[in-house]
Amino acid sequence: MLKNLSLRFDALEDRILLRLVSDEGEQQLQLTRRVCARWGHDLQQLVATSAQAPARLDAVAQTNLAAAHHQAMAAQATTYRETAPETPLPALSPPQLVTGIACGRRHSDGRWLLRFSTQQGRDWTVVLTSETLHGLVDVFRAQVNIAQWALPPMALEAVATVQAGASPLH
Secondary structure (H helix, E strand, O other): OEEEEEEEEEOOOOEEEEEEEEOOEEEEEEEOHHHHHHHHHHHHHHHHHHHOOOOOOOHHHHHHHHHHHHHHHHHHOOOOOOOOOOOOOOOOOOOEEEEEEEEEEOOOOOOEEEEEEEOOOOEEEEEEOHHHHHHHHHHHHHHHHHHOOOOOOOHHHHHHHHHHHOOOOO
């Protein structure tokens, strides 16, 4: 069972370090800019699926509904922001380079699945609740912003920017 999941930008490696702590132990995975670009798109799809917007809504309304749903769900997630740079914990093995991430939903209980495939041929599957998924999306976005990789914004970010700068039409 997953106990902790953390993301941290490693400026020296120019990668995001994903740390998974479970009953079986700890594993550290490195995410490149290219993998994060694809994963950001996939996470956006999961957020949209989670919102369950009616198909009859236009694309803008679906995006707005997904953004509002995401904000509500992420607010319920237990996340921790570190005030000082994280001290790397000793890992049982060196971080493994992620080459792909498959995302989906388990039909039996509706939980979200993330399968990380590595260059070494190993896979790690993480099972998340909806709240944890949405919390992860926020932490992921924050780390990508820290990395300053100039990746395209997720639709959630575009909606937040429009809402923040909106003015009344009188």
